[in-house]
Amino acid sequence: MESNKKIYSLQALRAIAFLGIFLAHAKIVYSWPKLGVSIFFCLSGFLMTYVYMDRDLPNGLKESFLFSVRKIKKLYLLHIITMVGAVLIELWIGKVNGNILAGGYALLRNIILNILLLQSWYPDSTVNVALNGVAWYLSVALFLYMLFPFILRWIKKSKVSMVVATAVIIVVLQVLLSYIALLLFHEGVQYTWFMYCFPVFRIGDFFAGCALFKVLGETKYVSNKSKTIVYTIVEIIAFVAIIIFSVWLEKPGNRYFITAIKNWSSSYIIMALVLIYLFYRCNGLLTRFLSNKLFIALGDISPQAFLIHYVIKSDRSHVVL
Structure with a gap:
């Protein structure tokens, strides 16, 4: 029963992540889209490690790819x-404006990339989010799930200290590579693609989630209900710190290195891991309150809701799917 409770609370966290992204696309003033995306990727790694830790996984690249496709x-x-709905809207807008064939090559390219789930590999952030924009997440997930069998086998045979050190090194590499990308691309569409949509860059989020479960799975922990108030205070402090840190991250950096630190993944990974830990333990009143039936239900349907909520944008129209 306790393990089920933890899974339910993580479903509630998934709902919170979805709401942060939804509010951003709905142009609500306060939202947490970048944190929400990192929670999704970190949580995927955490839960997949939880589920498959004691199971056999496919060997070989082909078998791992098929495993990912099934996921x-x-x-x-x-x-x-x-995607078809988005294409029809694009064509309708073109017909209304008398230039239905305008941008035909770009539309065909985007259709092919979306069908093959390769849009996140295209080095242009405007192409990554073309048509059903949020589907870039599915494109990245396909790649990460294919890597998962290899990641988990290595995690199983490695010491906790080695796994944690590797996670830290990956995050540090993210920052360094973001700095190099800034020097090459400045803050254009290629840079946004590299540090947000590029599947290889998102290994950091996913691996960090896997590493967190490795740590928790090999750490003795005893819940103490008499310390509920203490846990609650810790949760409140953590939530306030995350809000303050998130606000700081949104402020533009005055130097490339600061901007690299504020890339849209690395610092958010840390906050995502804190939230996953708090909701996994679910010992304080705040996480218990947020792990309510409504949020759990929303978390259950969040993958589907995520794919259909996006606002399709054009220069002339805004249509909600």
Whole structure:
């Protein structure tokens, strides 16, 4: 029963992550889209490690690819349906404006990339989010799930200290590579692609989630209900710190190195891991309150809701799917 409770609380956290992204796309003043995305990726790594830690996984690249396809196939049809809707809207807008064939090559390119789930590999952030924009997440997930069997086998045979050190090194490399990308691309569409949508860059989020479960799974922990108030205070402090840190991250850096530190993944990984830990333990009143039936239900449908909520933008129209 306790393990089920922890899973339910993480579903509530998934709902909170989705709400942060939804509010951003709905142009609400306060939202947490970048943190929400990092929570999704970190939580995927954490839960997949939780589920498959004692199971056999496929060997070989082909088998791992098929494993990944099976993981995302329940969302693929919905992705195609929303993509078709987006294409029809693009064509309708073109017809209304008398230039239905304008941008035909770009539209065809985007359709092919979306069908093959390769849009996150294209080095242009405007292409990554073309048509059903949020589907870039599914494109990245396909890559990460393919890597997962290799990651988990290595984690199983490695010491906790080695796993943690590797996670830290990956995050540090993210910052250094962001700095190099800034020197090459400045803050253009290539840089945004590299540090946000590029699948290889997102290994940091996913691996960090896997590492967190490795740490928790090999650490003795005894819940003490008499310390509920203490846990609650810790949760409040953590939430306030995350809000303050998030606000600081949104402020533009005056130097490339500061901007690299504020890339849209590395610092958010730390906050995502804190939240996953707090909701996994679910010992304080704050996480217990947020792990309510409504949030759990929203968390259950968040993958589908995520794919259909996006606001499709053009220069002339805004249509909500």
